[in-house]
Amino acid sequence: MTKTKKRLALLAAALWLAACLLVTVRGAKLAYAEDLAVKLDAAARMQSWMDAIVEYKAEAGLALTADDIHGTGLIGEPWTWITTTSGALEAKRTAANPDMAALMVQMLTEAGVESGDRVGAGFSGSFPGLDLAVLAACEAMDVECVYIASIGASTYGANQPEFTFPDMVVRLHADGLLETAPATVTGGGQKDCGIDMEPALLQAILDRMEAAGQPVMLEPDYAANIAARMELHGEIDCFVGVGGNLTTTGPGEKDVPYGLIRPYTITAVDERSGLVQRYNAEGVPVLHLLNVKQLVTDYGMAYDPEELLPPGESAVYYTTEYPRLPVAVGLLGAAAILLAVKFWPVKEELG
Numbered sequence: 591m592t593k594t595k596k597r598l599a600l601l602a603a604a605l606w607l608a609a610c611l612l613v614t615v616r617g618a619k620l621a622y623a624e625d626l627a628v629k630l631d632a633a634a635r636m637q638s639w640m641d642a643i644v645e646y647k648a649e650a651g652l653a654l655t656a657d658d659i660h661g662t663g664l665i666g667e668p669w670t671w672i673t674t675t676s677g678a679l680e681a682k683r684t685a686a687n688p689d690m691a692a693l694m695v696q697m698l699t700e701a702g703v704e705s706g707d708r709v710g711a712g713f714s715g716s717f718p719g720l721d722l723a724v725l726a727a728c729e730a731m732d733v734e735c736v737y738i739a740s741i742g743a744s745t746y747g748a749n750q751p752e753f754t755f756p757d758m759v760v761r762l763h764a765d766g767l768l769e770t771a772p773a774t775v776t777g778g779g780q781k782d783c784g785i786d787m788e789p790a791l792l793q794a795i796l797d798r799m800e801a802a803g804q805p806v807m808l809e810p811d812y813a814a815n816i817a818a819r820m821e822l823h824g825e826i827d828c829f830v831g832v833g834g835n836l837t838t839t840g841p842g843e844k845d846v847p848y849g850l851i852r853p854y855t856i857t858a859v860d861e862r863s864g865l866v867q868r869y870n871a872e873g874v875p876v877l878h879l880l881n882v883k884q885l886v887t888d889y890g891m892a893y894d895p896e897e898l899l900p901p902g903e904s905a906v907y908y909t910t911e912y913p914r915l916p917v918a919v920g921l922l923g924a925a926a927i928l929l930a931v932k933f934w935p936v937k938e939e940l941g
Contacts, residue, residue: 633691675834695730709724710736710826715740725759739775741792756799820868831877855870891905
């Protein structure tokens, strides 16, 4: 084959493949995901818990905040005496959506979690929506979730002292709506002991936990706190860290990826490392859930939507299916072009 014929053959094959690729893309269709039923189940569980929380807050004399435009019961105040750090209202509203439970089914599945597995989780009060989404996904997937809930919360999170995130899950469990209570409750905030909170308010919350029979852990020593958490989790198939609790990524919080972190992505671990780094370095997949805007963007979902879509309509419930025929025709056609040119007889020029 001459160089000219070879170039023409490659060009023709490339053009043919490009044309078939265009036909493939244009023929793409949306179809429901194979795990649609599980995702809808998770979303329904989360919605039922949100409805109950709205009622619980009313019983406690708490009106929904003006910023809770969707009436979820999961949006707190701009600031209270148990607020630990600042946070974005838009992110908190985005997380307070039943579709986030469907997204957690998607992410846990991508992490390799299956029915019968065990997930360890650390839940900050900063994102009660994400916390409940993980719990709803685990229940819908028949996955055991051993979780530790923190009292502290950033702005617009579960920062109302009268009804914190631990109050939410303890009450939901007591009423038979949530299968599992927290393995323990921590203070969150400074040293994970709520040192930066109003002492009287923190003590009132702790008293409620004690009255409900809920274990509480206030361990100011970082190494001992980490060790105690890992012992409570036991052998797990995935770790989920929601929010910015001290033990999630450690006091450094540098260069830790967000979203799904596949096993052994993180290899450097020291005494300041958090559970995200430690578990991942041991070969455990991790979901690091903090950057909500990036999270929903990666999965084609809306950030701080004006209205919440009915379950089953957002992108997480669908998958894209491409026609297979154009792909096959493209590959076979390109191969035929190259073979035809290769074996095409060449006429010798007579001098």
